[in-house]
Amino acid sequence: MSLNSTPRSDRIHIGFFGKRNAGKSSVVNAVTGQELAVVSEVKGTTTDPVQKAMELLPMGPVVVIDTPGIDDEGALGELRVQKTRQILNKTDVAVLIVDGTGEASEADRELIQLFQEKKIPFLIAVNKADESDEETLEKRFREYGRCISVSAKTGFHIPKLKEKIAGLAADCPSQNRIVGDLLKPGDTAVLVVPIDKAAPKGRLILPQQQTIRDILESDAAAVVVKEHGLKDTLKSLGKRPAMVITDSQVFGKVSADTPRDIPLTSFSILFARYKGNLQTVVRGAAAIESLQAGDRVLISEGCTHHRQCDDIGSVKIPRWLREYTKKELQIELTSGTEFPEDLSPYRLIIHCGGCMLNEREMKYRLKCAEDQGVPITNYGIAIAYMQGILRRSVELFPQVLAELPKSGDFV
Template sequence: MNATPKSERLHIAIFGRRNAGKSSIINALTNQNVALVSDVAGTTTDPVYKAMELLPIGPVVFIDTAGIDDVGELGQMRVKKTYEVLNKTDLAVLVVDSSTGIGDYEKELLNKIREKKVPVVGVINKTDLHNISDEVLKAWEKDLGINFVRVSAVSKSGISNLKRAIVVNAPYDDTEMSIVGDLVRDGQIAVLVVPIDKAAPKGRLILPQQQVIRDLLDHDAIAVVTKEHELKRTLESLNQKPALVITDSQAFLKVDADTPKDIPMTSFSILFARYKGDLNQLVAGAKAIEALKPGDKVLIAEACTHHRQSDDIATVKIPRWLRQLVGGDLEFHWVSGGDFPDNLQEYRLIVHCGGCMINRREMMYRLSVAAEKGVPIVNYGVLIAYVMGVLDRALDPFPLASMTFKGLI
């Protein structure tokens, strides 16, 4: 991995009406022809993503969106996709055409942005064609309750001011949670169990494994990587007891058997359940499996798309395990990528992937929607540990989640 994953970058989304110059601003900010630009309204039909470095913020991803005033049946579908981008947006940029001004579209969008508690930067574009007076600008700012930056995406006038406004308004979290750094201290050892089989990407490790190694190094801890069949010999060769053993979920049973009980053990997926979402909510979702009955609907959601193996976790293994637990058939539905259905209330359980390809804001949005609909949700790693009877031990490093599982809170 030689680039920051998109899921770890600050998501900056550009919103506005058709032909307000959103794509041109993306191109000006990135100094590249990333987004297709045309005088024809509605050129951008689907969100366009561009990853870059924006100093002093660091890694960011800009998202170009379709116009919020699109028309017709297809246009309304595009508008819906635009508003869905808000669920993953860390900072919104509202672009207004200087010759058009503000209206109901901008006000409705701002209301939705504020509902999500997303910071926003206002931009008045096309000032090379139609500059507005200070009095008009102040009136617009008062009406919408935000500050605007004057720019011309064509001449790049004001783009440096826009970058500064983005930097000033970008959300920072000094207490940002680490993946594992709070569990393994400076100088301590973490043993990572990484099975290598046909599902492992050739020549590299999967993203969560890479990120855990980097997080351990960032916290001056020691990462020891081994395969499941070498774990016992690896532990015997160490001159100090590891602070934690972290396993891929598929090797849970062997790792549980080969790891002495006085060494804490968990999985990559459980670590990401905490890092990307709410581990307590996901553990409560595992408890809800006990209430499933034959015929219930179960949604399996993956945040990415990939080539499926013959014994695929989402379409083969999880359905098989759940059928065995309930003693009968269940009705399974699957979604992948950015899809997350509106009819969640129809399901008795949601099984979500680890979420390594989406940012925390989007994962938390999905968890909040499930909670609002009253539908329990669990992720792959928590479910696998539950099915294999090792969830109790895998939650020992997380006291609050452990108490949730034991029904103490």
């Protein structure tokens, strides 16, 4: 990803839902102006969610998602419907495609109820307007929500549909900043980036790229160093930096090498705030203290990647947990979309920073944990807690700091 690209996690996610053969894929193709989805008269042609990152006027950078029919049947059909329901957790704006030659079905009404429960802004697109009267179509479905009659076949009202989707998307995702709101023009932020076996060849990882971009957009300067060069870099700077931001894996060393009067935090802590969940994951860290032998801990990552030796999620955090608690814990890992619906078996969830998840999906995962009474924290917070530097790592955020005890690092 280049510094000029909009990450998938920061794009508005637009999901198209409906029954089989309602014309979802045809409408998706008409809206995007591309043959994004396979179109056929055969029911169930779309067997898996199809996602495409693209520029869609008048909205800008978006992710368009075409989903399998919500009324799919059989064992495989149930799996497809389950995937469709999972897509709802990352959907910022939903478009329900209904077949204008018939009436609203139970499946359509079920989807509308799900949109409402999950507070997803939605619009009903009544397809096949070329086969019926526009006013009659909209009147038939208006009781269920905002609707517009369209024809994927002739292109009727497709530009108007795009405008209505843009209107719903105007306020999402949120306009949170990663770090830019903490900096003034002319400030310097020092970023500590280890280059080890787990680092990708020839590039920085996404959180590091996004943080640099946000610093530059604030008219501040970003100085990037490896952990062993931090001391000398701080000495060579002509003025005190506004902050040091580190990869969580080297939190301990960076804390020791950073003078106490320089604010210190990590990329994953910044991303927890960026996704709107910093206070939740700070509170969740306290559960590390009460872990007992045999407890199950879920380590969850929002992306899938090739795991190198000494990988942070599968190797380092489990090792640090066992060393800190001196207990033999059962560690389980999930990645990508594999986030369990039933979290009750776990005593603690440690999540990655969520850079590949959009804000809605990250908040969904946090809400699942909260509803089931399972503490959840993230990589940076857990590591800072275990290394006794949690208080220092959140001093940049007064609201979070105010919740911590006045003495000690946390408890």
